[in-house]
Structures are given as structure tokens and as C-alpha cells.
Amino acid sequence: MKHESFNESIEMYLKTVSELAxxxxxxxxxxxxxxxxxxxVSATEMVHRLCEKGLLDHTPYKGVSLTEDGRRRAxxxxxxxxxxxxxxxxxxxxxxxxxxxxxxxxxxxTDTAVTEALAAFLNNPQTCPHGNPIPSADGAVTAVRDxxxxxxxxxxxxTITRIHPESELLLDYLAARHxxxxxxxxxxxxxxxxxxxxxxxxxxxxxxxxxIAAHIFTEPAHDTL
Amino acid sequence: MKHESFNESIEMYLKTVSELAxxxxxxxxxxxxxxxxxxxVSATEMVHRLCEKGLLDHTPYKGVSLTEDGRRRAxxxxxxxxxxxxxxxxxxxxxxxxxxxxxxxxxxxTDTAVTEALAAFLNNPQTCPHGNPIPSADGAVTAVRDxxxxxxxxxxxxTITRIHPESELLLDYLAARHxxxxxxxxxxxxxxxxxxxxxxxxxxxxxxxxxIAAHIFTEPAHDTL
DNA sequence: TTAAGGTTTTAGGTAAGCCTTAAAATAAAC
DNA sequence: GTTTATTTTAAGGCTTACCTAAAACCTTAA
Ligand SMILES: [Mn+2]
Ligand SMILES: [Mn+2]
Ligand SMILES: [Mn+2]
Ligand SMILES: [Mn+2]
Numbered sequence: 001m002k003h004e005s006f007n008e009s010i011e012m013y014l015k016t017v018s019e020l021a022x023x024x025x026x027x028x029x030x031x032x033x034x035x036x037x038x039x040x041v042s043a044t045e046m047v048h049r050l051c052e053k054g055l056l057d058h059t060p061y062k063g064v065s066l067t068e069d070g071r072r073r074a075x076x077x078x079x080x081x082x083x084x085x086x087x088x089x090x091x092x093x094x095x096x097x098x099x100x101x102x103x104x105x106x107x108x109x110t111d112t113a114v115t116e117a118l119a120a121f122l123n124n125p126q127t128c129p130h131g132n133p134i135p136s137a138d139g140a141v142t143a144v145r146d147x148x149x150x151x152x153x154x155x156x157x158x159t160i161t162r163i164h165p166e167s168e169l170l171l172d173y174l175a176a177r178h179x180x181x182x183x184x185x186x187x188x189x190x191x192x193x194x195x196x197x198x199x200x201x202x203x204x205x206x207x208x209x210x211x212i213a214a215h216i217f218t219e220p221a222h223d224t225l
Numbered sequence: 226m227k228h229e230s231f232n233e234s235i236e237m238y239l240k241t242v243s244e245l246a247x248x249x250x251x252x253x254x255x256x257x258x259x260x261x262x263x264x265x266v267s268a269t270e271m272v273h274r275l276c277e278k279g280l281l282d283h284t285p286y287k288g289v290s291l292t293e294d295g296r297r298r299a300x301x302x303x304x305x306x307x308x309x310x311x312x313x314x315x316x317x318x319x320x321x322x323x324x325x326x327x328x329x330x331x332x333x334x335t336d337t338a339v340t341e342a343l344a345a346f347l348n349n350p351q352t353c354p355h356g357n358p359i360p361s362a363d364g365a366v367t368a369v370r371d372x373x374x375x376x377x378x379x380x381x382x383x384t385i386t387r388i389h390p391e392s393e394l395l396l397d398y399l400a401a402r403h404x405x406x407x408x409x410x411x412x413x414x415x416x417x418x419x420x421x422x423x424x425x426x427x428x429x430x431x432x433x434x435x436x437i438a439a440h441i442f443t444e445p446a447h448d449t450l
Numbered sequence: 451t452t453a454a455g456g457t458t459t460t461a462g463g464t465a466a467g468c469c470t471t472a473a474a475a476t477a478a479a480c
Numbered sequence: 481g482t483t484t485a486t487t488t489t490a491a492g493g494c495t496t497a498c499c500t501a502a503a504a505c506c507t508t509a510a
Contacts, residue, residue, distance in 0.1 A: 009467065029487075042468055044488065049466085061476060061487055092342035102336050109334035111327050117317035234497065255457075267498055269458065274496085286457055286506055 008108040011077045012036060013046055014055060017066055018074040019165045026063025035165075075135040080115050081107040082128035087118060089129040096129055096180070097171035130171070131162025131181035131217070147220075149187070149197065150213035156187045158218035170215055178202055184221060233333040237261060238271055239280060239299040240306075242291055244390045251288025260390075300360040305340050306332040307353035312343060314354040321354055321405070322396035355396070356387025356406035356442070372445075374412070374422065375438035381412045383443035395440055403427055409446060 016035050020027035033043035047064055050056040055070035066074055084103040088094045094102065110118075116137060119125075126142070127133055133142040146161040160183045163174060174180065179201055188198040188205060196207040208216075241260050245252035258268035272289055275281040280295035291299060309328040313319045319327065335343075341362060344350075351367070352358055358367040371386040385408045388399060399405065404426055413423040413430060421432040433441070 038467085039469065040487075041470080041489090046467075088339065088342075092339065092346055094338065094342055098338070102339050105334040105336070106331065106339075109330040111330065113319060113323070114313065114317065114327050114331075117313075117319055121317055253457085263497085264499065265457075266459085266500080271497075 009046065010050065010053075010055070011073070011108055013043075013050060014066065014070050014074040015077050015081075017056065017064055018071065018078065021063070021065050024065075026059055026065050028063040032064070072139045075139040075141060076112075076115075077107050079119075079135045079137070080110045082132060082134040083115060083118050083122060083125070084110070085128045085130070086122050086125045086134075090122070095175070097168065097175040099129065100166045100171055101168050127162070129181075130164070130166055131160070132164055132166070144217070146217040148214050149185075149199070149208070149216040149218055150210055152187050152218065154187050154189045157184070157221040158187075159184050159221055161217045161219050163215055164217060165215065170212065173212070174216075177204070177206055179206065179216070185218065234271065235275065235278075235280070236298070236302045236333055238268075238275060239291065239295050240302050242281065242289055243296065243299040243303065246288075246290050249290075251284055251290050253288040257289065297364045300364040300366060301337075301340075302332050304344075304360045304362070305335045307357060307359040308340060308343050308347060308350070309335070310353045310355070311347050311350045311359075315347070320400070322393065322400035324354065325391045325396055326393050352387070354406075355389070355391055356385070357389055357391070369442070371442040373439050374410075374424070374433070374441040374443055375435055377412045377443065379412050379414045382409065382446040383412075384409050384446055385441060386444050387442045388440055389442060390440065395437065398437070399441075402429070402431055404431065404441070410443065 013032070013036065016032055017027050020031050020035065029043050029047055030040050032047070033040040036043065038046075047056055047058055050070070051058050054067055055073060056064045057067055058064045081103045084106045085099045088099040088102055089096060119137070125134060133144060135141045144162070147158070149158075152158065160179065160181050162181055163171065183201050186200040188200050190197055191207075194210055196209050197213050199206050199208055238257065238261065241257055242252050245256050245260065254268050254272055255265050257272070258265040261268065263271075272281060272283055275295070276283050279292055280298060281289045282292055283289045306328045309331045310324045313324040313327055314321055344362070350359060358369060360366045369387070372383070374383075377383065385404065385406050387406055388396065408426050411425040413425050415422055416432075419435055421434050422438050424431050424433055424438075
């Protein structure tokens with residue numbers, strides 16, 4: 001047991017950088033540390049180690065980004081994660097809001113052969129149950145061009161496409177309110193002073209904070225009524 | 226990431242003790258160390274830690290055994306392991322001789338909720354693809370009373386029931402020769418001086434060493450020809 | 451009963467990933 | 481340009497799980 005399997009930390013760092021550095025911006029180490037629940041000092045240390053391994057690039061005082069190697073590695077983990085989510089929801093009937101956490105452990109213990117056999121078994125799904133695209137086996141990512149709810153204007157109509165980044169707390173909150181991918185919504189009004197967004201979904205109006213709204217992505221409604 | 230998930234070591238120690246201490250004998254630390262691929266010093270250290278946690282009992286110079294707590298914990302891991310093996314073989318069509326290793330990683334990353342949902346999905350199978358019984362959710366183990374091939378006499382007929390303990394090397398060897406559970410066999414003769422057992426399976430005669438024979442379990446043929 | 455062989459302990463290390471507290475460097479904002 | 485906030489370094493520690501080498505200790509069988 002040489003426990004190389006303890007790349008769990010490494011994989012979580014890479015995955016998190018990939019989530020935070022959407023677009024081409026750098027992910028600040030402080031944000032990394034926060035999401036991973038470690039001190040910024042620890043995160044800085046780990047970032048150094050990962051730079052030495054050629055998985056990250058670090059621009060001091062700015063943030064980190066994935067190298068090509070790191071990106072590939074992160075995509076592989078994300079692929080495994082989202083495939084497991086599909087399996088857990090579609091075949092094991094586990095709750096939509098719980099499978100993210102279950103998959104977050106399985107993703108580090110899954111051989112490539114298992115991953116690809118699972119993908120075939122599932123018929124190569126394109127998105128996870130939360131709407132996020134599943135990278136292909138070669139690490140290619142489908143570009144998404146949906147809009148964060150926080151970027152919409154009052155009066156806009158749309159359909160929820162995905163929740164990103166995911167976390168159990170957030171998914172619990174949304175599941176309890178039936179705020180799920182596929183649901184049409186209407187942005188009724190924006191409370192002043194960075195207040196909540198009043199969003200009508202399924203007949204109910206919800207007050208969603210800015211932070212939550214940034215995690216909900218939408219596409220414009222095809223048929224605006 | 227407090228990495229409690231690094232109970233992988235603990236779980237592997239418990240599982241291995243459970244395998245080695247079949248019956249009521251004690252598992253020598255040296256045997257533990259050997260199977261786990263660590264030095265005896267390391268194994269001794271770990272045994273001390275596990276005794277403190279109340280998972281093992283250690284009789285110095287004799288060996289270790291599981292406490293009731295340790296036994297339950299080991300059975301849970303074994304249950305997860307064997308359920309995954311069933312899934313990997315039956316649904317993902319992965320090779321019989323490879324799934325043991327794949328499952329050996331998944332077993333440490335599987336939540337109880339996932340385990341039980343998987344068991345239900347699989348229709349609560351009773352044995353793994355290698356013939357070993359799957360402990361029930363409450364930790365109960367089905368007693369097996371089959372006979373190791375190494376305990377048979379020349380002339381005996383039987384059917385292979387299971388391979389135990391499993392290891393990839395052994396399973397590879399057996400799979401290549403179609404020596405699989407369910408196969409009827411005949412013990413033709415025993416070479417002298419602890420020599421190999423000549424075993425006829427599926428028309429072919431194989432010379433199996435004593436060590437391998439101890440891993441192959443059989444039940445007497447119902448209809449002896 | 452003594453020597454051999456297996457088992458355990460002791461002593462001294464390594465590496466990964468975490469921690470805290472404190473000081474220094476830098477960027478950003480005023 | 482100075483202040484303030486963020487980021488990085490430095491320093492010292494901790495835990496788990498591994499390692500080798502050497503000494504000490506049991507058990508057993510000749
Ligand atoms: Mn994870
Ligand atoms: Mn998801
Ligand atoms: Mn294992
Ligand atoms: Mn098996």
C-alpha cells in the first residue's frame with residue numbers, strides 16, 4: 001500500500017482550480033483555500049507542490065491556473081464525477097441533491113477502465129443530473145454559453161440549464177424549492193442595494209440572494225409568452 | 226479536506242485480518258505485513274494503533290484477531306467490495322479477473338447509502354463473481370462449508386465453489402485456464418514431495434501447486450459418475 | 451537446554467498534508 | 481504617495497503511514 005491513491009488532495013485542488021478559473025482568469029489562492037476548507041498557508045504550500053509537478057501555474061499575488069497537464073487531469077476527475085452522478089441518480093435512485101457528495105469520493109477511486117465501461121453502460125450521457133457537461137474521454141469540454149441568473153435583467157424569462165459550481169448545501173436548498181434544471185423561470189424584480197432577486201418558478205416566487213443566483217445558469221426562453 | 230477518508234489503510238488491515246484469521250486462529254503480524262506489502266515493523270505499529278482504537282486484539286508473539294467492532298467494520302468493507310464486483314462484471318462487462326482490483330479501491334469510497342442502493346439494484350446477490358459470500362447489511366456472514374482443493378484426496382470429484390483469498394495474480398492465472406467457480410473437476414493424482422496436484426477440468430489436466438490449491442474451494446460432486 | 455527462528459521493540463528517518471502565529475512583500479484604493 | 485488589505489514567507493508543530501537497522505525477546509524443536 002504505497003497509497004499513491006492519496007492523490008485525493010491533488011485531484012480536489014485541480015478540480016477546484018478548474019471550477020474557479022472558468023474563463024481564463026486566475027483562481028486566487030484564497031478562494032481555493034476557502035472552497036477546500038484549508039488555511040491559505042496550506043493552500044499556498046500545496047500550490048507550490050503542484051507547480052513543481054507541472055500541474056499548476058502560479059502568478060504571485062494574482063492566482064493560479066491549470067497547465068495543460070493539470071487541465072487534462074482535472075477533466076478526467078470531473079468526467080468520473082459526473083458519470084457517477086448519472087449512475088447514482090438514474091440507476092440507484094439516490095436523491096439529486098446527495099449524489100454530488102457521494103460522487104466526490106468515488107471520483108478518486110475509479111480506474112480508467114471502469115470509467116469508460118460506465119460511460120458506455122450509461123450511453124455516454126452529455127450532462128450530469130445538475131446540468132453540467134461531461135468532458136469526453138480525451139479531455140475535451142463542451143463549451144457552454146448560458147447566462148448566470150445574476151446577469152439577467154428583471155423582466156427576463158429563461159430556463160434553468162445547470163447549477164455550477166455544485167455543493168451539497170446549495171443543492172439541498174434548491175431541491176427543497178424545486179429549483180431544478182429544465183424549469184422555466186421569470187425574473188420578476190431585483191431588490192435594491194444588492195438585494196435578492198425575486199424569481200418566479202412553477203407558480204411560486206422565491207427571493208434568491210446574489211450569491212445563489214451566480215450559481216444558477218439559464219438560457220433565454222425559446223417561446224416567450 | 227480533513228481526509229478521514231484515509232481510513233483506506235485501516236480498512237485494508239481489517240479486511241486482511243478477516244481473511245487471514247478464517248476460523249478462530251490468530252493472524253500473525255508477519256502474514257499481515259506480507260499480504261499488505263509493508264514491513265513487519267510498520268504492520269506492528271499499525272496493529273498497535275488499531276488495538277488502541279478497539280478494532281483489533283493482539284496476543285504478542287501469536288497474532289491478531291478482530292474485535293466485534295473490527296469484525297463489523299471489516300464485513301462492511303467486504304460487502305461493498307463484493308457488491309461492486311458484481312456490478313462491474315454483470316453490468317459493466319469488465320473481466321472477471323480484473324474487477325477484484327477495481328473494487329479494492331471503490332470499497333473505501335462508498336457511502337452506506339450508495340452500498341445499500343447498489344445492493345437493491347443488483348437484487349441482493351449472495352456471492353461475488355468469484356464465489357465468495359456477500360455479508361448482509363447488518364454484518365452477518367453466511368457460513369461456508371466447502372473444502373479447499375488442497376484438502377481433497379486423489380480420486381475425489383468436486384465442483385469449484387469459490388476462490389479465496391483473491392488476488393489479481395491468482396485470478397489472472399486461473400482465468401487463463403478456465404478454472405472458475407461452477408466448473409466440475411477431478412483430482413487425478415498428487416505428485417510426491419509436496420508436489421503439484423494434477424487436476425482435470427473441462428477435459429484439460431492442470432498441475433496446480435499446493436499454494437494455489439489452498440485458494441480453490443470445492444464441494445463434493447452431487448452426481449459422481 | 452540450548453540454539454535457531456520467528457516476533458517485537460527501539461531508535462532514527464522520510465514524506466504528504468494539514469495547522470498556527472508572525473513578519474514581510476506587494477497590490478489596490480484613496 | 482500613503483494607507484490598507486491581501487498575499488506570501490518563515491518558523492515550528494502535528495498526525496498518519498511508511499522505511500531500515502539493530503537489539504531484545506519468546507517459542508520450539510533438536
Ligand atoms: Mn472528491
Ligand atoms: Mn453534478
Ligand atoms: Mn481496498
Ligand atoms: Mn470477489
